[in-house]
Amino acid sequence: MDRLLDNVGASPAAMLSLLMDGKPRTRAEIMAETNLARSTVRARLDSLIAAGLVIGADTDVSTGGRPAGRFAFSPGARLVLAAEVGATHAMVGVTDLSCRLLAVDEIALDIADGPTAILSMLVRTWRGLLDGAGDAPVAGVGIGLPGPVEHSTGKPNNPPIMPGWDGFDVPAAVGPEFDAPVLVDNEVNLMALGEHVASFPNDEHMIVVKAATGIGAGLISNGALHRGAAGAAGDLGHIQVPRGEDALCRCGNLGCLEAVAGGPAMAAKLRALGVEATTTADVVHLVRSGNPEAGRVVRQAGRDIGEVLAGCVSMFNPSLVVIGGLMAQAGDMLLAGVRESVYRRSLPLATENLRIVASSAGAQAGVHGAAAMVAQHVLSPDVLDVSLP
């Protein structure tokens, strides 16, 4: 690892990544950790300081004498605009380069209004949030959308619930508004990235499930997002539930997880039991108000999700499964059902050290992931080193 730092430490981005652990360092400490010459360290620091990304940080007065000249990463040097867009609402935020949320707003929308209307709403919301978030320049924009996205181009790829969005060039529409790069991904991928970066950085292999009206997942493999060949990885909702019901799914197949355990499927089961319920939110509300039928239906949905997840656990061998999304707010019933099936079906080796937990980042995981995607991009050597001397 020391040798790797030695090799890459010569670039501004690499020196910045050394400082991004938050610990201020003197020139001498940076030289010792990178094996770089004094002149190189001086030149790199000068260019990072000129860009505002590194500042003097002589807050340590314990040595008493002359300040040793410490330098630190300055995450507030740039702002990041982040949004997680769902089918019916969006979480919109402004963060600094460490993904700290400076301002956030939740807005209602209908994704079927199409890209022009929705993206204009996001831009207006960001402009409002920027008014109170300081004067730092915008480094980039990160957007999560509720469907498959070709990440390299930022275009939605045959999204099933997003009429008008297929192939729409999101970066071309939003980029000029802020004169900044725009990165787009599936919202569940960004939820997974947000959970990984913010809450579980040591779990190199994770599955993050979003259980709501639809059911999807984001995968972290070897510490990075696994997007798959067409940006379609994590499509949990259309895997067949083993020994499940033959419910007809909107995709045209029978017995898909979403048709059995999605929010509308649960509401239909409750109606069949004589309990009034239409939306996913209705189901959550019923569970939280102690309705026993709703509790039973949600627990069975957890078991069904667990039946499918058990196969994914055998295949992917994660150390962590995180359950998020609106249904996760129904409390422990869903999680209990998931655990029941996964621990029953998976092999001992795969579950020996497996944790299955509720989302801790909650509703802001997607915004956090969108900001992390942008920060990782603009601070990468590919991008940063070409803009600095």
Added chain:
Amino acid sequence: MDRLLDNVGASPAAMLSLLMDGKPRTRAEIMAETNLARSTVRARLDSLIAAGLVIGADTDVSTGGRPAGRFAFSPGARLVLAAEVGATHAMVGVTDLSCRLLAVDEIALDIADGPTAILSMLVRTWRGLLDGAGDAPVAGVGIGLPGPVEHSTGKPNNPPIMPGWDGFDVPAAVGPEFDAPVLVDNEVNLMALGEHVASFPNDEHMIVVKAATGIGAGLISNGALHRGAAGAAGDLGHIQVPRGEDALCRCGNLGCLEAVAGGPAMAAKLRALGVEATTTADVVHLVRSGNPEAGRVVRQAGRDIGEVLAGCVSMFNPSLVVIGGLMAQAGDMLLAGVRESVYRRSLPLATENLRIVASSAGAQAGVHGAAAMVAQHVLSPDVLDVSLP
């Protein structure tokens, strides 16, 4: 990408990786491609030449005049010992640093004889093969084993069919024999790495299935092996077949893929139809000699494997599924069944550009992968740069 090369080009390993595309280059060409100073390029080349890893390569006489002084990677500078160990036989080989097979032998064994006996057999076989493979020093040893392996330590991790191997320190037993590093992994992982490196380097997301007595898979994510948290990823054989039979599996669960579509399960189905069959090899032999019952049983096994793979395709979204292992030698029946189920069950986006093919590396994929694992390791900056000036 240019800037990345610029950053890492300063190390010997990075310069070597530039030359590993096989194209000889002059000093001037290397300087132009790396932006490094003449003195740095000269010093790095000198150390690589001294190590034998780079040689002068002035075979291009087309310019007519004085040779320009071209330099090339010399893969024959070191030998790699590689083995894929199965339950009943092993493929043992010696390769150069480009994983070209210089000598190979197949030996019969019983994995239950335990690590001391089996590893001694491997060492004896390698010594015999080395006699005819030249004088280059051994760079490292790569071993694939038929069970989960903790890759970081090289110790088998609760392998179900390998009595006596659990936690055995394979590198400590083999390393001193050749005074070289020993890397160990699950054989199906190495099959996947072998297929990726040798035949499908452009497929960043792949699933490689080994269908034989057991059924397992190896995953390539973002171009690298996905081993999972406990080295247990790819455990296809114990995923439940949707709508499948309730066959009792040796793991204690009902309806696992291996209990339905593994070699012994197929042999049992043939016996029930009055056809004599005991082993996986019997089933393959029957199919190849045109037995219609065997063809039908294998095709159904393909469908069952496909039912489980469909879920994995939805989750992982690979661009390629490779079917290997002894059962793949039964011809197109298995593959046809797999394709039938996967294309029926997976969403259009996930299968739009999905290829499902038979293994092309065949029986040598595992040996190739074991050699690639070693070559990648010994030529990595972490290892190479500390041994060179």
